Amino acid sequence: MSDFDHIFRKYHNSLYLYANKFVRNESISLDIVQDVFASIWEKGKLELHDEHLKAYLFNAVKNSCFNYLKHERVVQDHQQRHIERIMQLEQKYYKSGEQSLIEKENLDKIYKAINALSVINREVIELSRFEGLRNKEIAKKLKLPVRTVETRLFRALSELKEKLSKNNLRILLNICALIKS
Amino acid sequence: MLVVNDENLIMTTVNSSEIQQMISRYLNGDLSRTEQEKLVNWIKDSPKNQRLFFELKDVWDASHKGSNEKVNEQLLKFYRKQATQKRTKSISSWKSVIAVAAILVFGLVIGSVMQMQFGQDNSQLESFYVPKGSRSEVTLADGTKVNLNSNSYLKFDTHFSKNNRIVHLEGEAYFEVKSDKNHPFTVQTNNFDIVVTGTKFNVSNYHDDQLIGATLAEGKIELFTDDHQQFEIKPGEKISLDRKTNHYELNDADVESETAWIDNEFIFKEIPFPDLIKRLERWYDVRISYSGNELNEMMYSGSFKNQETIWQVLDALKLTSPIDYEKISFRKFELNYKPM
Numbered sequence A: 001m002s003d004f005d006h007i008f009r010k011y012h013n014s015l016y017l018y019a020n021k022f023v024r025n026e027s028i029s030l031d032i033v034q035d036v037f038a039s040i041w042e043k044g045k046l047e048l049h050d051e052h053l054k055a056y057l058f059n060a061v062k063n064s065c066f067n068y069l070k071h072e073r074v075v076q077d078h079q080q081r082h083i084e085r086i087m088q089l090e091q092k093y094y095k096s097g098e099q100s101l102i103e104k105e106n107l108d109k110i111y112k113a114i115n116a117l118s119v120i121n122r123e124v125i126e127l128s129r130f131e132g133l134r135n136k137e138i139a140k141k142l143k144l145p146v147r148t149v150e151t152r153l154f155r156a157l158s159e160l161k162e163k164l165s166k167n168n169l170r171i172l173l174n175i176c177a178l179i180k181s
Numbered sequence B: 001m002l003v004v005n006d007e008n009l010i011m012t013t014v015n016s017s018e019i020q021q022m023i024s025r026y027l028n029g030d031l032s033r034t035e036q037e038k039l040v041n042w043i044k045d046s047p048k049n050q051r052l053f054f055e056l057k058d059v060w061d062a063s064h065k066g067s068n069e070k071v072n073e074q075l076l077k078f079y080r081k082q083a084t085q086k087r088t089k090s091i092s093s094w095k096s097v098i099a100v101a102a103i104l105v106f107g108l109v110i111g112s113v114m115q116m117q118f119g120q121d122n123s124q125l126e127s128f129y130v131p132k133g134s135r136s137e138v139t140l141a142d143g144t145k146v147n148l149n150s151n152s153y154l155k156f157d158t159h160f161s162k163n164n165r166i167v168h169l170e171g172e173a174y175f176e177v178k179s180d181k182n183h184p185f186t187v188q189t190n191n192f193d194i195v196v197t198g199t200k201f202n203v204s205n206y207h208d209d210q211l212i213g214a215t216l217a218e219g220k221i222e223l224f225t226d227d228h229q230q231f232e233i234k235p236g237e238k239i240s241l242d243r244k245t246n247h248y249e250l251n252d253a254d255v256e257s258e259t260a261w262i263d264n265e266f267i268f269k270e271i272p273f274p275d276l277i278k279r280l281e282r283w284y285d286v287r288i289s290y291s292g293n294e295l296n297e298m299m300y301s302g303s304f305k306n307q308e309t310i311w312q313v314l315d316a317l318k319l320t321s322p323i324d325y326e327k328i329s330f331r332k333f334e335l336n337y338k339p340m
Helices: A002-023 A026-043 A050-071 A078-095 A107-115 A119-130 A135-142 A146-180 B017-028 B033-045 B047-062 B068-083 B094-113 B273-284 B293-297 B310-320
Strands: B125-130 B136-139 B145-148 B152-157 B165-176 B185-188 B192-196 B200-205 B211-218 B221-225 B230-233 B237-242 B247-252 B265-272 B287-291 B299-305 B323-329 B332-337
Touching (some): A002 B068, A026 A050, A026 B068, A078 B047, B017 B033, B125 B136, B145 B152, B211 B221, B265 B273, B273 B310, B310 B332
Antiparallel strands (some): B152 B165, B165 B200, B185 B192
16 A cells, blocks of 8 residues: 555656646646556556666656547647647657657755746746746736747746756766766 | 748747747647647658657656645546445455445545435434445445445445444345344335345346336335335336336346446446436446437347446447437447448
């Protein structure tokens, strides 16, 4: 029992974020994650070791999401046509083997990287992602034009992306250095 | 390197603040339809654009501090869900024992929270509800075992005991009543009461069903109706009430099919289409809408053993009857008539 608890607590946040990335709907994402955990509870996949279990969980969530999106008649409305196209492209992107940061990285590491951003950039990430404010609301709060907020968000995400890939690069360089010596 | 002249020209570089703003708007703002189209075209324009867009979106998706509160809440929800699901393994499995215990605790907690007046004095009422898509087994204080089907309520007085055996049922349940000739067991429903001393029988009275009634497996039951009729049922017999005509009928029953739901087998014999739909909705916790009078006229028979998903059932129906289906949204389906 405590094994299951431990696994649930370890992966829930990431799996939820991962599902929401594709499905963009909180309650459905939570449902999908619940179902995936139910499948390991029932099928007894708890004997799988860390990396295998993790891969199983993320794959199961991804497949459930793609399945849900395939069967869901999202686009009745022509206005959504382009949005759906982007979602399709995204699915193709990840089906071709790309991995999300959510799967690759420890969420703590990402959180630390956010804390290490420049003040302005960190602020816009916190307001948008942690407090859930939309761009217009952030603009109002900071008394800035919306376009400025939009540009800041873009820059913040770029800085964060750079930080996270730098981490990997640094580790890689260290490994190379170790091997060489 | 900016190409600016014509609105229709694709922005090929991400240094364009327009693209940057559109990406931000896609993620956390409002993107107009024209902008959406521009963005899609920009993404499709080169693999480099595609990679950049999806990497940035991924950083956005991953930026979150996570909530322990939510995890705890979800973990609790997970265990509750597991506890209310029917265990198909033998009762000797420790999981089942805990599940049944959890059910009783859960049921009693609900009972004490929902203090319903039952039309009498201030006696407290315990109630136990099995949601759609689930089935549960409960053992009452007198040793009577009750199997409850999806979307069913079982209510009983706090003072239920072996000397005071009255329960109220809405929905469907299979009772294995502990024998006691001196203290009859009563199942009350909105249309009739059943009184027994020790028997095995199935009661079905969903409020949205046209046909309701009881089927007897073993023993003897006496049925008292609201309009003062009385029926004595023998094993292998079934009494049904047609709510439309208000007419009671006593027939021979196929007890095995009527009670197969207890073993997670979904069996139906010559039932009208609307009833089949309602049963599927309860069993799988889905919503099914349909149009076409042809469908209403048809009678259905079939059996699904341990079919795990509504998909399998609908696919089977599609193969064997003039039905086609479409998923409308999460847990919602639409059926239509399609000649074979």
